[in-house]
Amino acid sequence: MSIESLVSDDLLQGIRSRAAGYDADNSFFTEDLAELAEAGYLRMLVPAEFGGPGLGLASVAREQTRLATAAPATALAVNMHLVWTGVARLLHDRGDHSLDFVLREAAEGEVFAFGNSEAGNDQVLFDSTTRAEPQPGGAYRFFGQKIFTSLSPAWTRLGIFGRDDSEPGSPVLVHGFLAREATGYRILDDWNTLGMRATQSRTTVLEGAEVAADRIVRRLPVGPNGDPFIFAMFANFEILIAAVYAGIGERALELAVQAAHRRTSMKNDGRTYAADPDIRWKVAEAAIAQDGLYPQVEALARDVDSGADHGAEWFPRLVGLKVRATENARFVVDQALRVAGGSSMSATSELGRLYRDVLAGMFHPSDGESAHSTVANAWLGPLS
Known part of the structure; x- marks a missing residue:
């Protein structure tokens, strides 16, 4: 076990022993996630001031490589949570506190996931087929379909984005975090793939799901930008x-x-x-x-x-x-x-x-x- 590792050799071996079963059954890595969370793995990038160990990205990358040797699908899905905490950590370290709530909530046990991928959208983050409708007070409702939503059975916070065309000639891309307890979305049971089966990266259908104003984190112009x-x-x-x-x-x-x-x-x-x-x-x-x-x-x-x-x-x-x-x-x-x-x-x-x-x-x-x-x-x- 490396000096900074939060995963013991025994824990890693347990994860390895379950990987084949998750794959064969096309089932989510429930036990792996619970044990990793208990070990503090999901808090790796959270700074000490928020209750985490404050590891850097280089250390976390090494840990993810090690985890992937045991269970690639588990590591890939956990990546999505770690990416969001990494985004919040990077911004925090550079004096931008707009995503500090991600660090606080991750320290409290919330699980973050990515709801950004869209079928046919080769612009990735620079445009969106999802519609974002502004609501009174700064909230937004989202309408669209997100694919490859890893951690679908377990996320409690889903990062999503969509396009707001309410101002003619000035479309913006709106990024925010949807709470699991919100309404206006469905998760399809449609993950039956060749590989990475335990990620259960199911399709998320947004049917007016509302993101609160204090969880809208960016409104950016359509197209590449340096934010x-x-x-x-x-x-x-x-x-x-x-x-x-x-x-x-x-x-x-x-x-x-x-x-x-x-x-x-x-x-x-x-x-x-x-x-x-x-x-x-x-x-x-x-x-x-x-x-x-x-x-x-x-x-x-x-x-x-x-x-x-x-x-x-x-x-x-x-x-x-x-x-x-x-x-x-x-x-x-x-x-x-x-x-x-x-x-x-x-x-x-x-x-x-x-x-x-x-x-x-x-x-x-x-x-x-x-x-x-x-x-x-x-x-x-x-x-x-």
Whole structure:
């Protein structure tokens, strides 16, 4: 157990032991979440003044990598809560107290989730298909459909946003937090996916759900903008996503090594595959790829913690990290499957589950197309 870890080896092993069952049953990780909450895991980023341990993003990224080696879906879903606390922490550290209530409520046990993703919205945070209608006193009612709402069975606070067109010619994007006890929304029981099944990232239908005025945190122009709130979301989301997929790669490499030492070869007089030059090459390839990822996650997370100013380079670096991490994990898992052989096709194979889970990395923002556009604009300038 690392010095700052809030998860004992025994707790981690318990989480590992349940992962296959959650996947097979397509069920939510209820026991994992309860044990992690009890250990203080959901408060990691909460500063001491609010009742948390006040770990930095670099430490939390390491913890998420470790958790993902045991249960990728659990780590991915918990990420959503940690991202919101990370956003609030980053703003707080920079003198913006607009999300301090997130830190206070997280310390009290509230569970935060993301309700931002929308089918067909490739503008991500820069536009929305959800309608936000202003109400007297500053509240808003939201109408739309959010997909991939991880933590659906357990969240108590849902971050959502929508577009307010009430002022002609001046549309704004309204961000706020919906309370579980609110009315005007439905959670569909529609999560039956290839991988990351325990996240239970169900669809949330907003049918006039009202967010109170004191939980509306931003009204921003449609389109890209430099508000620290947007940067904080991108930074925490991309780095913590990368950390989870680093964990998937790490576990796949461990399983490949175990398989190489376990499998024997008739053509090599019963020696294990660990002595086969081709297998050794595949394991080495995976290890080289995996080893290069850790310092990238660590460096960007530390830069967030220290308040480093990368200016316009921040977004290319963040999306580049996310793409490298998810694609690297797919490569490592693929190599591990080749080393382990056909047994990985079994429905009970952990490597087979990792193969299914790792595919989700393609779909998290920023996807490959969006990331390459961001990086191309940084190096070549925007298209005229």
